[in-house]
Amino acid sequence: MxxxxxxxxxxxxxxxxxxxxxxxxxxxxxxxxxxxxxxxxxxxxPSRAFAGFGTILFGFLRNGTQSIGNMLYYAVPIILTGLSVAFAFRTGLFNIGATGQLTFGAFFAVYVGVNWTFLGAFHWPVALLAGGLAGGVWGMIPGMLKAFRNVNEVVASIMLNYVAMYFVTLMVKTTIYNQSVARAFGPAESAIIPKGFLDTLFQGSSLNYGIFVAFLVTAILHIILSKTTFGYQLKSVGFNRDASRYAGMNEKRNIILAMTIAGFVSGLAGAIMFLVPGKFLTIENSLLQEGFTGIAVSLLGLSSPIGVLIAGIFYGSLEIGGFFLQVTTSFVxxxxxxxxxxxxxxxxxxxxxxxxxxxxxxxxxxxxxxxxxx
Amino acid sequence: MSELFDTLSFLTPLIIASMVPLSIVSLGGLFSERSGVINIALEGIMVMGGFVGIVLMRALSDSGLPLQLIALLGLLTGAFIGTVYAGLHAFASVTMKSNQIISATALNLFAPALSVFIARIYFGTSNINLGGNYTISEVPVLSSIPIIGPLLFTNAYLSTYLGIAIFTIAIVILYKTRLGLRIRACGENPHAADSLGVNVYKIRYIGVLISGALAGMGGVIFVLSFATRFQGTVSGFGFLALAVMIFGQWKPRGILLAAFFFATVRVIANAYTAIPVLQDFSIPTEIYSMLPYIITLVVLAFASKNSKAPAAIGEPYDAGKR
Structure with missing residues (x-):
């Protein structure tokens, strides 16, 4: 005993x-x-493997607050695409189209950022919103195809990723093309997302107000999913579409809304990625990896917004580790x-x-x- | 008339060069999906097979072996590597009953990262030069046939003839052998197949592995036909092959037609300035490039109610659920 x-x-x-x-x-x-x-x-x-491994794990601790700031800076788009994938996943939808929504959103954000300089102080928020809305539209399409035509959202999203990629190349070439360097113009000064007090807090890092957008979206999605009837319905549709319809929920509307919101969040990620100095849309026709990394973060975060936030910051630390890896060892x-x-x-x-x-x-x-x- | 012939003789080899890898890879997708396993990892498998195949060919390029033998070795290596790599997908989706989309996404991300990583460490750059021209300038005897000769048997690739042979063999396997019947049965109704003594797990493994072999070989063909160097990407060709498979409604004949159609569109996208008729329209190349994907979406939207997709696709087989 x-x-x-x-x-x-x-x-x-x-x-x-x-x-x-x-x-x-x-x-x-x-x-x-x-x-x-x-x-x-x-x-x-073998001789440098363990040193390299240490760099990946703890690289974010080097250079003090600058690295912490950059860790969060790299985390922001990944947190958002992760949230996008996770939110759709809770409704039983696999959003492999985050990269397309992100690209689509990035273009419209940069377009507004380059051209609508008359907006003054509202310039960057409007550009950000434009990115979100464009991403939302791009996410709505597979949602509608799924709801009304029963098209598998994975296949539809894959096709839409490539349509978005070529479309954005075409639009960049015809609207905001900087001929001399063969890429898009960067956003105007007023469309750059400000750093504000973050610049003094994390001196030398690229961290901007985008981090607060990530926090805000995490909080909103958390509240939607766990505190509202709408969120309950979304999760219910995710568990069992037929049972939800039987219980009187409009499952078609819920699917479309879930994909639209997911697209909106990915669009925000695209806007935040490109409304910074020194980053430009290219005409290289390659899918942006951030949309796929979001899948990893969403899985690690167990598809819960707060989990995604934590996993996204972990990803940011890896990214910083990768940066120092290149600086200090032969690895890339x-x-x-x-x-x-x-x-x-x-x-x-x-x-x-x-x-x-x-x-x-x-x-x-x-x-x-x-x-x-x- | 002669201008038309000139245009045709300019376009035909290009269309064939696109059509062969497209149909081979989407045939690979077909073997996996007809056995019941979704395979959106075609892109990653192509990259993996293409990478190792090209590295081998580059290593052999100084060995004095005949060029076409080197090409054949490269293609076989690509097929082998593709098979091994697809084994990971089979393990996850058949044995471990995992989400097939997630597993395939991992493979799609892993392949380009690994190939660029290794290339940068060993070659100092992410570009691997092919080190040789592998076109067959003319096939003896056949190239002197009028019309067909210049179109099909000059400046051709070994992979074209290999591709035609593989396509024929694959159709025979799928429709004329016991294995083919079992593969199709496992994609339609695995429980029924199981009740008749078919080992569903084994058949699905075979389906996914064949798909890996074809996609891996397709990766090498892609690099041989379109690039002088390998850069850790096959430019979305694997996903285009997926579109071909869907547009072809999971049938070899459909795939052949779809591959011809998409290959033509692709060639127009890349070479429309050299085609007199299309020059006048001046439609941007991106429009042609996105056309296959839009068409596939439209087909999906209007045909999904009576889609010919295998009925049990994407569901891990669980004998206990019978």
Missing amino acids: RTPTWVDGILDFFLESSTAVKVLASIIAIIGGLLVGLLIMLVLD PELIEIIIAAIIYISALALFFQNVIYKRLKKRKDTLDEEVTS
């Missing part, structure tokens, strides 16, 4: 909370992804993308891990329980 100890307490905590098990699965995915990165470094250059920042891809792959296996973890814990708890009672 023995009395229950803290071990029992921990086991009880995990067994009773499915969220705790899922968080554990996310952490396993992160560790697994990082190990893949370490393995690749060990194969290619693509390693970060490799790690992200590995994290996504392992997250895909997450359900399996969750079951394994759960069974392991349960078994251990059962043997402990036997000891307690015997």
Whole structure:
């Protein structure tokens, strides 16, 4: 006979909370992804592998507040695309079109940013909003195709990604093209998202008010999903479309709204990415990776807005690590993308891990329980 | 008349060069999807196969081997690497019953990142030069046939003939063999197939692996036909192949027609300034480039109610649910 100890307490905590098990699965995915990165470094250059690994993990601690600021700066678009993917996911929709919505939003934001200089102090907020609205329109299309024509939103979004890519190239060439450097003009001074007091707080970093947009959107989506009838309906449609219709919910409207909101958030990400100095829309016809990284962040964040926020900041730290990796070792920042891809792959296996973890814990708890009672 | 012939003899090789990898890769998609596994990882598999195939060809380019043998080795290497890489997708989606979209997305991101990473470390740049011209200037005897000779048998690629052979074999496998029947059955009704003693997991593995072999080879063909160097991307060609497969309604003959159509549009997008008739319209190249995707969307919107997509596509098979 023995009395229950803290071990029992921990086991009880995990067994009773499915969220705790899922968080554990996310952490396993992160560790697994990082190990893949370490393995690749060990194969290619064993002598510098561990130094490089340390740089990836703790690079954001170098250069003090500047790196912290840049970490948040890199995190902002990823948090937003992550929120976009996560929000759609809660409605049972897989938004692989975040990159297209982001590109589409980025163009309209920059277009307003270049041309509508008469707006004065309202210039950057309007440009930001234009990006969001354009992204929303681009997200609405697969939503409507899904709702009215039962077209798989994944396939539709993939097609729309490429349409957006070529469309934006065409529009850049015909409207805001800077012939001499063969890319788009940058936004006017008044359309650049201000840094305000962040510039003194995180001196030398690129962090701007975009971070507050990310916080605001996280808060709003959290409230929508967990505190409103609308959010309840969205999640309900996500669980079971037919049952939701039977319960009197307008499932078509909910699908369209979910995709439109997801698109809006991705559009904001695009606007924030390009309403900064020194970043320009190109005519290279390549999809912007940020939309896909959002999928990783959404998976790690368990499709909850607050989880996405945390996972997005983690991504920002990796990005900074990748930057220092290039500076200090022979490795190149693509390693970060490799790690992200590995994290996504392992997250895909997450359900399996969750079951394994759960069974392991349960078994251990059962043997402990036997000891307690015997 | 001679101007028309000139235009045709200019366009035909280009269209064939686009059409072969497009149809091979979308045929790959077809094998996976007909067995019941969505494969949007075609793009990533192409990159992976193309990368390793091209690296091998570059390494062999100084060896003194005949060029066409090197090309063949490159194509086979691409197919092998594609098979191995697709094995990851099969493992996730068949064995682990994971979300097939997420797994495929991971593969699509991993391949370009890894290839650029390795290229930059070993070659110092993300561009890998091909180091040789692999066109066959003329096929003996056949190239002297009037009309067809100059169109099909001069300045051709080995991959074109290989592609035609593969396409024929694939159709025979899919429609004339027991394996083909089983693959199709697993995509339509896996439980029924299982009840008749078919190992659904095994068949789906085979479907995904064949798809990997074809996409990996397609990656090498892509680089051989369109680029003088490899830059860690196949420019969305894998997703275009996906569109071809959907537009072709998951059938080889449909794929052939769709590939011809999309290849023509693609060639026009890239070379319309050299085509006298189209020069006058002066439609921007981007319009042509986005056309295949828009057309696929329209087809999806109007045909989704009676889509020919395999019925059990995307659902992990769980024998316990029977």
